[in-house]
Amino acid sequence: MLKETELKRPNRLNFTGGWNYDPAPESASNVKLKETYQHFINGKFTEPEEGKYFATLNPATEEKLADVADGSAADVDAAVKAARNGYNKYWSKLSGRDRARYIYRIARMIQERAREFAIIESLDGGKPIRESRDVDVPLSAAYFFYYAGWADKLEYAFPNRNPKPVGVAGQIIPWNFPLMMAAWKIAPALAAGNTVVLKPAETTPLTCLKLAEIIQEADLPPGVVNFVTGAGATGSEIVSHPDIDKVAFTGSTKVGKMIHKSVAGTNKKLTLELGGKAANIVMDDAPLDQAVEGIVNGIFFNQGHVCCAGSRLFVQEGVADTVRDKLIDRMESLIVGDPLDKNTDIGAINSQKQLQTINNYLELGLNEGGEIYQSSCPIPDKGYWVAPTLIGNVSQSHRIVQEEIFGPVLTIQTFRTPAEVIEKANNTPYGLSGGVWTDKGSKIFNLTSQLRAGVVWANTYNKFDPTSPFGGYKESGIGREGGLHGLSAYLKF
Amino acid sequence: MADRLDIQKTYKMYVGGAFIRSESGHYYPLTGKGGKLTANICLATRKDFRDAVTKARGAQEKWAGRSAYNRGQILYRIAEMMEGRKDQFIAELVREGLTKKQAEKETLATIDRVVYFAGWTDKYTQLFSTVNPVQSSHFNFSLPEPMGVVVVMAPEKPSLLGLVSSILPAIVGGNTVIALASTGAPLSALTFSEILHSSDVPGGVINILTGKTEDLAEHFSTHMDVNAVVYAREDESMLHQIQENATGNLKRVYHVWYKDWYSDEVDNPYAIADLQETKTTWHPVGI
Numbered sequence: 001m002l003k004e005t006e007l008k009r010p011n012r013l014n015f016t017g018g019w020n021y022d023p024a025p026e027s028a029s030n031v032k033l034k035e036t037y038q039h040f041i042n043g044k045f046t047e048p049e050e051g052k053y054f055a056t057l058n059p060a061t062e063e064k065l066a067d068v069a070d071g072s073a074a075d076v077d078a079a080v081k082a083a084r085n086g087y088n089k090y091w092s093k094l095s096g097r098d099r100a101r102y103i104y105r106i107a108r109m110i111q112e113r114a115r116e117f118a119i120i121e122s123l124d125g126g127k128p129i130r131e132s133r134d135v136d137v138p139l140s141a142a143y144f145f146y147y148a149g150w151a152d153k154l155e156y157a158f159p160n161r162n163p164k165p166v167g168v169a170g171q172i173i174p175w176n177f178p179l180m181m182a183a184w185k186i187a188p189a190l191a192a193g194n195t196v197v198l199k200p201a202e203t204t205p206l207t208c209l210k211l212a213e214i215i216q217e218a219d220l221p222p223g224v225v226n227f228v229t230g231a232g233a234t235g236s237e238i239v240s241h242p243d244i245d246k247v248a249f250t251g252s253t254k255v256g257k258m259i260h261k262s263v264a265g266t267n268k269k270l271t272l273e274l275g276g277k278a279a280n281i282v283m284d285d286a287p288l289d290q291a292v293e294g295i296v297n298g299i300f301f302n303q304g305h306v307c308c309a310g311s312r313l314f315v316q317e318g319v320a321d322t323v324r325d326k327l328i329d330r331m332e333s334l335i336v337g338d339p340l341d342k343n344t345d346i347g348a349i350n351s352q353k354q355l356q357t358i359n360n361y362l363e364l365g366l367n368e369g370g371e372i373y374q375s376s377c378p379i380p381d382k383g384y385w386v387a388p389t390l391i392g393n394v395s396q397s398h399r400i401v402q403e404e405i406f407g408p409v410l411t412i413q414t415f416r417t418p419a420e421v422i423e424k425a426n427n428t429p430y431g432l433s434g435g436v437w438t439d440k441g442s443k444i445f446n447l448t449s450q451l452r453a454g455v456v457w458a459n460t461y462n463k464f465d466p467t468s469p470f471g472g473y474k475e476s477g478i479g480r481e482g483g484l485h486g487l488s489a490y491l492k493f
Numbered sequence: 494m495a496d497r498l499d500i501q502k503t504y505k506m507y508v509g510g511a512f513i514r515s516e517s518g519h520y521y522p523l524t525g526k527g528g529k530l531t532a533n534i535c536l537a538t539r540k541d542f543r544d545a546v547t548k549a550r551g552a553q554e555k556w557a558g559r560s561a562y563n564r565g566q567i568l569y570r571i572a573e574m575m576e577g578r579k580d581q582f583i584a585e586l587v588r589e590g591l592t593k594k595q596a597e598k599e600t601l602a603t604i605d606r607v608v609y610f611a612g613w614t615d616k617y618t619q620l621f622s623t624v625n626p627v628q629s630s631h632f633n634f635s636l637p638e639p640m641g642v643v644v645v646m647a648p649e650k651p652s653l654l655g656l657v658s659s660i661l662p663a664i665v666g667g668n669t670v671i672a673l674a675s676t677g678a679p680l681s682a683l684t685f686s687e688i689l690h691s692s693d694v695p696g697g698v699i700n701i702l703t704g705k706t707e708d709l710a711e712h713f714s715t716h717m718d719v720n721a722v723v724y725a726r727e728d729e730s731m732l733h734q735i736q737e738n739a740t741g742n743l744k745r746v747y748h749v750w751y752k753d754w755y756s757d758e759v760d761n762p763y764a765i766a767d768l769q770e771t772k773t774t775w776h777p778v779g780i
Contacts, residue, residue, distance in 0.1 A: 260743060468633050473772075
């Protein structure tokens with residue numbers, strides 16, 4: 001792999017000039033974590049039936065943060081029963097206005113405890129505090145706030161229809177945005193009048209369990225929100241439970257397809273938000289410095305653990321060398337390290353397993369003949385890390401161009417005409433997102449309207465908002481989350 | 494006048510704007526009263542279906558790219574052409590066992606349904622789009638876009654109204670369709686394709702196959718270049734199989750079933766929305 005020193009050219013973005021960043025860690029002293037966390041069922045923390053626990057680690061230090069209950073079929077069954085009871089006895093009897101009041105409470109309590117949630121998110125998941133503090137947590141509160149307001153206005157959302165809640169929703173979320181994914185799932189479900197059983201990912205259960213505290217403090221009726229922790233086996237118990245009316249899953253396309261198959265022939269309603277391999281397209285008239293920032297944000301945001309990450313960079317030939325040089329210079333200035341440090345740009349890879357997956361792809365890239373450039377930034381001794389990586393000399397048929405890596409790894413290809421780049425961008429089974437960089441509005445619309453993807457960013461990337469529907473075409477998923485469209489996933493008509 | 498010997502029609506399938514026989518040469522006899530042969534009907538094969546998908550895919554982008562107004566006029570033209578040839582539809586439905594009165598009712602209801610959906614082409618986008626008030630400085634909007642190639646498994650009965658009602662929501666929204674006609678009563682579906690041929694519907698936009706569900710359902714639901722399946726039949730176990738097969742490329746599967754295909758609930762724009770993807774665009778504002 002190439003380091004910048006071997007490129008034999010000066011970096012024009014050398015910020016250090018004899019100065020170094022001092023550590024600026026966010027203090028975790030006011031964060032209180034218990035040694036052990038149980039499931040949250042029927043409004044109470046509940047021992048797992050089989051008494052089994054597993055450890056959740058800090059991926060930046062490989063140290064244990066807490067032990068978490070391992071959910072069995074019996075635990076899932078108890079949670080579904082609680083959710084059914086919560087639906088029949090309380091939630092379905094409340095007016096939309098009262099449901100709204102509870103959801104507003106949750107939003108406000110997340111805001112009140114925002115910093116605590118941000119720190120735990122960074123401890124448990126490895127993401128930089130700058131992101132958990134400025135993106136994950138505020139957006140989570142915003143999703144609850146947005147959907148709270150829908151609870152008493154549902155009859156205006158779908159003209160000439162008569163929306164009814166689906167019942168009990170089983171929800172399974174990934175480890176890349178633990179609290180935010182919980183908010184995306186829970187907020188619209190509750191607003192639409194459903195109760196939920198949610199399983200956070202096994203490597204990042206802590207913010208969900210902290211959210212359980214808020215749900216207790218907000219006095220939600222028992223059983224309306226239930227959390228069962230565990231790995232894939234626990235998730236499949238939720239999906240296959242006969243008393244679940246709706247399944248919502250965010251995660252890999254492979255698991256999404258297994259879930260799709262397992263709900264076939266049932267009357268369970270299904271939404272899937274799956275993988276992606278998004279094209280980020282830079283036209284030759286783009287504002288290049290802004291585009292380089294966008295490329296960096298597109299792929300290195302949250303260590304590239306983002307389903308909509310802009311992992312395939314396409315640059316128009318005339319500016320390809322310039323963009324590549326500017327990008328490498330910028331990558332060299334990125335700080336990889338302690339997620340709790342406010343200067344950190346790229347935190348820890350979420351788990352050892354994911355680190356292995358990414359490293360396998362890097363090896364594959366080398367074997368496929370890719371020219372791999374990696375930032376020469378220092379990397380901590382302990383924990384799981386990958387330096388920001390750019391791979392050139394690749395074409396459409398390379399596996400690193402076709403498959404989702406889910407890490408800070410970007411491939412770069414060039415193109416001459418808009419028609420060529422659209423062909424290349426759409427030539428994938430995925431269709432979640434895409435990016436377009438150009439100075440011309442009409443060009444933006446020309447390209448965005450041809451991309452077969454559910455979310456398209458122009459001169460920006462990786463932006464999210466509760467009012468803005470999100471979700472994929474083709475094998476990137478079924479249904480939308482967010483906005484008015486996101487409500488229909490939790491209603492029957 | 495002395496009895497004149499009729500000129501009988503060879504009924505063919507309609508694929509890519511051409512009237513074709515099955516590549517296999519296979520057929521099934523359609524019989525009327527007393528077991529008398531009504532017509533020999535093509536038995537579509539996997540190969541016929543695959544060819545139809547190629548044609549439908551080839552036509553999709555252009556069909557979706559036409560203006561909504563133009564699509565509306567073309568669909569309205571279908572109704573005009575049917576109105577002029579309604580006697581033929583009625584006669585065919587009668588040959589397949591309906592009474593004159595039933596056949597008339599079905600034909601007229603079909604024409605009315607075409608007119609109803611023709612009117613949606615330039616309206617559903619307004620209904621299902623949103624401008625989203627995001628916090629950042631972006632003009633953020635969500636629009637429906639066609640899913641692509643849609644397979645329609647039309648109901649056995651009512652053979653004409655059911656077929657047309659289950660195709661319309663797909664093509665109004667810019668999708669292209671491969672439809673399997675009623676096995677027991679395919680005549681009016683095949684005559685419907687002659688209407689399509691003469692009403693400016695571009696070749697490949699609607700393709701009509703005849704044959705048996707049990708031969709074709711697996712291929713319909715496993716083909717990797719099909720985006721959605723509309724299953725407008727009652728057999729739950731076949732539906733289950735289709736849903737399972739659809740996992741391969743995450744086809745969207747819709748079970749469309751109406752107890753009464755004549756009812757107003759079939760006149761429903763949400764059926765168009767079901768076959769649309771939502772695209773959200775973030776357009777910069779300010780710089």
